[in-house]
Amino acid sequence: MALAMAPVLGAITAPLSDHQILVLLVQLTVLVGVARITGWIFRRAGQPSVVGELVAGVLLGPSVLGRISPSVHQWLFGEPGVTSVAFGLAWLGVIMLLVVIGFETNLGIISRFKGAALASAAGALLVPLAVLVPASFLVPESFVGAGTDRGVFAGFFGLALSVAALPVVAKILLDLDLIRRNFAQVTLAAGMTMDSVGWLVLAALSGVAQGGFRPGALALSMAGLVLFVAATATIGRWILDRLFRLVMGRGAAATPAAVSILLVAALLGGVVTQALHLEAIIGAFVVGVVAATTRHQPPQVRSVLETVTTGFFAPIFFAFSGLRVDVSLLDGTALAWGAGLVAASIVAKLVGGAIGGRFGGIRGREAVALGSGLSALGAVGIVVAIVGLNLGVVSETGYTVMILAALVTSMLAPQLLKAVVRKWEVPAEEAERLRAEELRETSELLGVKRILIPTRGGANSVYAARLVSAVFPETETTVMVVDLAPRSWWLRLLRRPAGSPGNPDEVVAELPRSRMVRKRSVDPGAAIAAEARLGYDLVVLGATETGEGTFNTVVDRILALVEIPSIVVRFPGVIEERGLPGNILVPVTATRS
Amino acid sequence: MALAMAPVLGAITAPLSDHQILVLLVQLTVLVGVARITGWIFRRAGQPSVVGELVAGVLLGPSVLGRISPSVHQWLFGEPGVTSVAFGLAWLGVIMLLVVIGFETNLGIISRFKGAALASAAGALLVPLAVLVPASFLVPESFVGAGTDRGVFAGFFGLALSVAALPVVAKILLDLDLIRRNFAQVTLAAGMTMDSVGWLVLAALSGVAQGGFRPGALALSMAGLVLFVAATATIGRWILDRLFRLVMGRGAAATPAAVSILLVAALLGGVVTQALHLEAIIGAFVVGVVAATTRHQPPQVRSVLETVTTGFFAPIFFAFSGLRVDVSLLDGTALAWGAGLVAASIVAKLVGGAIGGRFGGIRGREAVALGSGLSALGAVGIVVAIVGLNLGVVSETGYTVMILAALVTSMLAPQLLKAVVRKWEVPAEEAERLRAEELRETSELLGVKRILIPTRGGANSVYAARLVSAVFPETETTVMVVDLAPRSWWLRLLRRPAGSPGNPDEVVAELPRSRMVRKRSVDPGAAIAAEARLGYDLVVLGATETGEGTFNTVVDRILALVEIPSIVVRFPGVIEERGLPGNILVPVTATRS
Structure with missing residues (x-):
């Protein structure tokens, strides 16, 4: 040998x-x-x-x-x-x-x-x-x-x-x-x-x-x-x-x-x-x-x-x-x-x-x-x-x-x-496109390539999705639904998942290029933060419906944990059929780690 | 061949x-x-x-x-x-x-x-x-x-x-x-x-x-x-x-x-x-x-x-x-x-x-x-x-x-x-050092390795240098003196450099680990910004003495051009002999690109 x-x-x-x-x-x-x-x-x-x-x-x-x-x-x-x-x-x-x-x-x-x-x-x-x-x-x-x-x-x-x-x-x-x-x-x-x-x-x-x-x-x-x-x-x-x-x-x-x-x-x-x-x-x-x-x-x-x-x-x-x-x-x-x-x-x-x-x-x-x-x-x-x-x-x-x-x-x-x-004039319509693109390039938020939308359904999330599809029409989005799992393992075995109060599919329907990820976790905030670390550029959240202050604890926790820029969108009134409301001010929180 | x-x-x-x-x-x-x-x-x-x-x-x-x-x-x-x-x-x-x-x-x-x-x-x-x-x-x-x-x-x-x-x-x-x-x-x-x-x-x-x-x-x-x-x-x-x-x-x-x-x-x-x-x-x-x-x-x-x-x-x-x-x-x-x-x-x-x-x-x-x-x-x-x-x-x-x-x-x-x-207690004095280091690590500003101090001398700059040597005792600093050069070349030939109103050596004397760089430029702000791009983590400026508002135009221009975090320090009163004044609030502006 x-x-x-x-x-x-x-x-x-x-x-x-x-x-x-x-x-x-x-x-x-x-x-x-x-x-x-x-x-x-x-x-x-x-x-x-x-x-x-x-x-x-x-x-x-x-x-x-x-x-x-x-x-x-x-x-x-x-x-x-x-x-x-x-x-x-x-x-x-x-x-x-x-x-x-x-x-x-x-x-x-x-x-x-x-x-x-x-x-x-x-x-x-x-x-x-x-x-x-x-x-x-x-x-x-x-x-x-x-x-x-x-x-x-x-x-x-x-x-x-x-x-x-x-x-x-x-x-x-x-x-x-x-x-x-x-x-x-x-x-x-x-x-x-x-x-x-x-x-x-x-x-x-x-x-x-x-x-x-x-x-x-x-x-x-x-x-x-x-x-x-x-x-x-x-x-x-x-x-x-x-x-x-x-x-x-x-x-x-x-x-x-x-x-x-x-x-x-x-x-x-x-x-x-x-x-x-x-x-x-x-x-x-x-x-x-x-x-x-x-x-x-x-x-x-x-x-x-x-x-x-x-x-x-x-x-x-x-x-x-x-x-x-x-x-x-x-x-x-x-x-x-x-x-x-x-x-x-x-x-x-x-x-x-x-x-x-x-x-x-x-x-x-x-x-x-x-x-x-x-x-x-x-x-x-x-x-x-x-x-x-x-x-x-x-x-x-x-x-x-x-x-x-x-x-x-x-x-x-x-x-x-x-x-x-040499000495070549740019046609007017092309010049317009160039200006728009330059603007998009220079604006940091508009340069994002991957967006994460954590949601459990609901009007605010639908509105957030509509905003995303209007502002970032070509961006890949991931809609993430985290169902709350009970802390103890026997409860997890006994109880069925709580499910979402709203319908996450409504959110997906608003987005031209999206896929859905579904997870169960005892700590949805942490699960979302973990997903956000996988190369996303922006997190867009709908403010939760039930909250009494501006945001409820889940949203607060997500904002605290997520390390990338995030926007929280709150539904400002009646959603018009397939369109963004005209000149309503969107309360937006942008954070940057 | x-x-x-x-x-x-x-x-x-x-x-x-x-x-x-x-x-x-x-x-x-x-x-x-x-x-x-x-x-x-x-x-x-x-x-x-x-x-x-x-x-x-x-x-x-x-x-x-x-x-x-x-x-x-x-x-x-x-x-x-x-x-x-x-x-x-x-x-x-x-x-x-x-x-x-x-x-x-x-x-x-x-x-x-x-x-x-x-x-x-x-x-x-x-x-x-x-x-x-x-x-x-x-x-x-x-x-x-x-x-x-x-x-x-x-x-x-x-x-x-x-x-x-x-x-x-x-x-x-x-x-x-x-x-x-x-x-x-x-x-x-x-x-x-x-x-x-x-x-x-x-x-x-x-x-x-x-x-x-x-x-x-x-x-x-x-x-x-x-x-x-x-x-x-x-x-x-x-x-x-x-x-x-x-x-x-x-x-x-x-x-x-x-x-x-x-x-x-x-x-x-x-x-x-x-x-x-x-x-x-x-x-x-x-x-x-x-x-x-x-x-x-x-x-x-x-x-x-x-x-x-x-x-x-x-x-x-x-x-x-x-x-x-x-x-x-x-x-x-x-x-x-x-x-x-x-x-x-x-x-x-x-x-x-x-x-x-x-x-x-x-x-x-x-x-x-x-x-x-x-x-x-x-x-x-x-x-x-x-x-x-x-x-x-x-x-x-x-x-x-x-x-x-x-x-x-x-x-x-x-x-x-x-x-x-296993089961090893940390001695008290060492624990203290560890806590201090951890604090330093987590604070972004305290993690800097190279500091640029542009100065033309003066009490504010001396104060800035003293602050730097107190907060960053082990950091390498570069003191940069830019003398204003006249715009036209013949003036540059005829006139001697304007020199500094203050004495930059006083600033250097405050710093344990520093070197001095001297430049002439028609645009001191741009010269400083160019230097700052060479791998510095922080720019520390003394507010110029003569300014009537908070900062005069040179400082404003430096702040506008410099792309790294910068601090502007203003001399708050009488400098005590070799020491920082006790509890005086330091007006500090920290910007981050």
Whole structure:
């Protein structure tokens, strides 16, 4: 037994020599350090920082450092054992990046601008694909990986030049202070749709690249993927939600626990898609998208993951991707082809975005702005390139062209967009919406996302619900009914639950987006306070009917225990049929812990 | 050129096959998933969660999974390429863990309980070392790494059984609600001292293990370490502080930037200590300790790093360490030796802690409690064991004994401590201090750590400073003097600075722990608000003398711009010589953003 294990333990015991650890340390220090500094310089220069991080890799790679000092380059990147560890880290970085991107994929925006987004995404993806995939059949042989089918190559190459980089797009729109404009919202929604579709196409392509074009195997992989997405969106979402809810009661330990849950879930998603002969990152992306839709989310998970990814792991990934760019591989022909393809990609995006946008109701200058925004290839193009390189579909030369295309388009897109929007008047009705949204944003109470309405029924609660549905029409609400349980266990066994004096269903009926939770407790106030800790932003209470003063003891106790802002609403008179009374003053108590 | 680079790029291109990536994914999922679950079970059972995470590794290793299903174990952990990546991640995990531990090493506590802490630490480290190092010369040959000098082995083995695990100790004291007690504070301070000394001894030992006992080389390494610590604590601290200060003005980008800075600095520290033939973790620890003492710290850096480390990277490290435990290697003799050594370690800690505590003024039951707390070997013992294993100083068998000793002592320490403190009355004077501290803790204003006092001198500011030094005697304060600069540049060139009407040095003289910052600005209010954003908790202002209403325009402007709680103090009458006036009501305005 002990003997049989020996090789395994031997492998585990000392996988890296002391010298290798030193090289790894220096490599990570240099990669992250240089990437963050160039990223910062690029951002100061008004460029996306991801471009700077890629450039750091190019500088440290064979094109620059390898030329200036081949021996330093060899020392830093010449140890295969070390490089595979750095690769593992870069690869964990891209998994984390995809979880974060997935987390930020707002299904709400996509569904609000459904038609326009789908039409624009289709235009901005299909037109470039229609131009660039055929063009990829004509590019020099030196772009193609050894022994690779031209068709598979054309798929990867064309896809890499047709996708859109959502983070880059969003950053540009944010920087230009356009993010709230109609066309910008459609651009974002279209970008997210293109992202999602892009990942799926990449999944299909990498399946083909690994198994050859065997329709059976491909169909199996795709069926598996559909099943995986469906299972993640239903059972997976339910389990994630339960787990998040479970850990959120645990105070300080909640966030680390939630980070573990999310990352393990993402890895598990990666296992599934990797086992389906697709890419692990697809699984991580799907898990991220689904996790963002769970009802309970410990509030810091998102920002913690984003911070560590932006601050450490994504730079490793981007710099590592840049490392593999070798400009010396580009001769005149390759450069000419590269420039031509970038130009074709941008023009195709503009034309495709404009055509798609027109179908979706976006016209004129706005449609051009939409196409300009979507012309940045950015991170998605880079990932497609790196997967293509790792699978041997694309050669070093082809890879270099793909990365440079991502760099150039990400730098041109903001300039294009700026040129289009210069001296552009905002239409009156849109300006109105923008003002309303800004107001909503700045008002703290109006920024709430989850509302808890504890109730036992009654007119005040109905009124509270009506107020909520008028002020927060799009907010998810939870109606919580706590039935008082007797203190002694034998009474609890003997007596039936007291039930509510009013009818809680009346309250639910007032709310467009609500669900009901029912609990029994000897201390309803404490039960409500415990629920409120699970990530709600606001508690809305109807003042209890029977109270003689303003509020009775239960309401007082809830106000004392609840640690988030709370509003108590008192029914001011006759409720009009389906509507709020006109100018009646609502006695509102807002507390903030 | 391109040819010369080919092997490098080849290594970078596809370091892991598709199958290897799948294995790596499954390995990480299983390691983190199982570690977090067992950690959670152990915590529910009142045990430190780190013990559970180690146990997860033991379960997945040759002792359990390897027995139940050798083929699964072989599939999971039998790929050397994958294992070296997982090793790299585990190793990054321990670097992050050491930064976090360093960050939490509170030099303030150590210096407050200097005498007692040093005496207890010396006793609790030296007595066990005096018992266990000689004992390590007698242990079976099977514990020793092949071809290793017994002396070096005895150093590692004795050290691993003599250190104390600060996180475990702190957790136990926190759980038992003893953390504020005198002996508990001394225990913490002693634990931190032992930690720091332990890392240094480990550094020396690993130097010896790698270079043999060559006094010259060792002296060189140690001199390098001293130089490194000195440079980090002075120039390093200054650079870190500058960088943190630089990024803190950048809003949302501040935290990722600070995470990059801290991790790159930690890696750089690791590079230095690794290059000195010590351990990389030592450098990370030193950087963590120094970073915690910088004046400016983006507030979330600590919690973000801690969350990701606790939630993902530390579990990988601990589970990975447990993987290498093979219980089947232990025969009767080894078990007997192991049990004997654990017993000797605990007794030696109790005796050593008691003797040391007595010298430091801790007596009787408290001294026993101190020794019990310090008897947990925990994470430090594990790191010593893993370094010993990696250097080949310790055999698999010896490693297994060291890890099991860490497990057993970490589980016994809380039980010991509970037994000692049962039915233990708190002395009256200590109870008084505890009540005062609790009050301070619960009062939000009294919890401030950094205070900004903008002033141009004058009686109100002197009074404000006196108030601050009375209420916050241990808080760091910054006295900021902003001289008004004329708006036009030529006036600025011609005129001398206006200077202050009062004497700011009088204000500084009132404050025990302060430094002064002097600025010129056309808008003093904005300059003060900008400074206040750099991580202060409270702004204390003296009302300006000349104002006719309550406050003049500068004060009003500061109150409007400053985003943190602020207090305006108005001189209520004659200042008594060095003291606060008796019962005069202080008009205080506290605002909270």
